Amino acid sequence: MTSSATPASSQTRLASRVVSGILNIKPVFNVAKGRARRMMVQRASGIGLDWHEEARKLRSRETEAALAPEWEQTLAEVTDPNLVFPDYYLKPFHAYEQGNLGWDPAMEVEVASQTVHAQIWTGRDAPGDPQGDARLRKSYHDVLKAQLPETPQRILDIGCSTGLSSFALQEAFPEAQISGVELSPNFLAIAHYRNQQRVAQGLPNIELHHGVGEATGLPDESFDHVSICLVFHELPQSATMAMLKEARRLLKPGGRCSFMDMNPQAEAYRKMPPVILTLLKSTEPYIDQYFSLDVSRAFELAGFETPTITPHTPRHRVVVGRK
Ligand SMILES: C[S@@+](CC[C@H](N)C(=O)[O-])C[C@H]1O[C@@H](n2cnc3c(N)ncnc32)[C@H](O)[C@@H]1O
Numbered sequence: 001m002t003s004s005a006t007p008a009s010s011q012t013r014l015a016s017r018v019v020s021g022i023l024n025i026k027p028v029f030n031v032a033k034g035r036a037r038r039m040m041v042q043r044a045s046g047i048g049l050d051w052h053e054e055a056r057k058l059r060s061r062e063t064e065a066a067l068a069p070e071w072e073q074t075l076a077e078v079t080d081p082n083l084v085f086p087d088y089y090l091k092p093f094h095a096y097e098q099g100n101l102g103w104d105p106a107m108e109v110e111v112a113s114q115t116v117h118a119q120i121w122t123g124r125d126a127p128g129d130p131q132g133d134a135r136l137r138k139s140y141h142d143v144l145k146a147q148l149p150e151t152p153q154r155i156l157d158i159g160c161s162t163g164l165s166s167f168a169l170q171e172a173f174p175e176a177q178i179s180g181v182e183l184s185p186n187f188l189a190i191a192h193y194r195n196q197q198r199v200a201q202g203l204p205n206i207e208l209h210h211g212v213g214e215a216t217g218l219p220d221e222s223f224d225h226v227s228i229c230l231v232f233h234e235l236p237q238s239a240t241m242a243m244l245k246e247a248r249r250l251l252k253p254g255g256r257c258s259f260m261d262m263n264p265q266a267e268a269y270r271k272m273p274p275v276i277l278t279l280l281k282s283t284e285p286y287i288d289q290y291f292s293l294d295v296s297r298a299f300e301l302a303g304f305e306t307p308t309i310t311p312h313t314p315r316h317r318v319v320v321g322r323k
Pocket of ligand 1: 100158162164165181183184187211212213228235239
């Protein structure tokens, strides 16, 4: 599905096609991938985060072990051994050869999220804001609070990663019961560990499920709200459509599905320097499909009313559709 309101200018589309062609050359792809990663590690230090040290602390669970043995136990506890991974998921993502399926990406995703989001409001050339990630999530939830007619009681977070988006939802909607679904068992193991830490501090429990967002196996009409945060840019359009249909099945009548993700119409993307575009594409295999998706049409085809689309940061938008 492509959009009649395709965001990019013809010049940008041409640049994008040239970049994709270049990235099809494996050695070039590998160089771009390595450079993208080095740039991220460097940016982390710009906001006072030691990338490797943050990952090491999580790996060891504050012990001397390189990988605390408890991780394999947590992994076994959260993994659904019958789950079949969709083919599109078994690709390199974010400069990790194993994509999201491994300890390296799982241990680094929290520091990566803080690093990437540090420059949303400051721009690429200024020092980042260490609170950028928290601010991004808060501004998403502020849009929801302004648009939802009532506070949802049961919220599902599809693609919950290590719990980043679920814990933020819990803080924004303290009365709600939050559930998370995640495809990567390693990410989910960390979500489980973080959740235990939070529960020990008296915070509410999050229900966590190992599952495919397109077919969660959760009961029909069991949620007031389904949130899909920063996931669609990682999916081919066919999976996005399937996930929206699954969200509709899971929602009670009148419930809302929302997603927050990059806004292809944002000037920051339309004017992105080719070098940065190349680095972005080398780590995000489905970004072109996401950028050309007509989201209004996608929601309508999945059975929702025409959604609202609200740009809420210089780079992101919130889309909310009613069942
Ligand atoms: C960029 S991360 C965003 C995570 C989190 N929601 C956040 O706001 O930081 C995308 C997440 O979606 C997960 N994911 C991708 N495809 C999925 C699918 N089909 N079903 C469930 N989770 C999926 C990935 O494993 C990853 O954890």
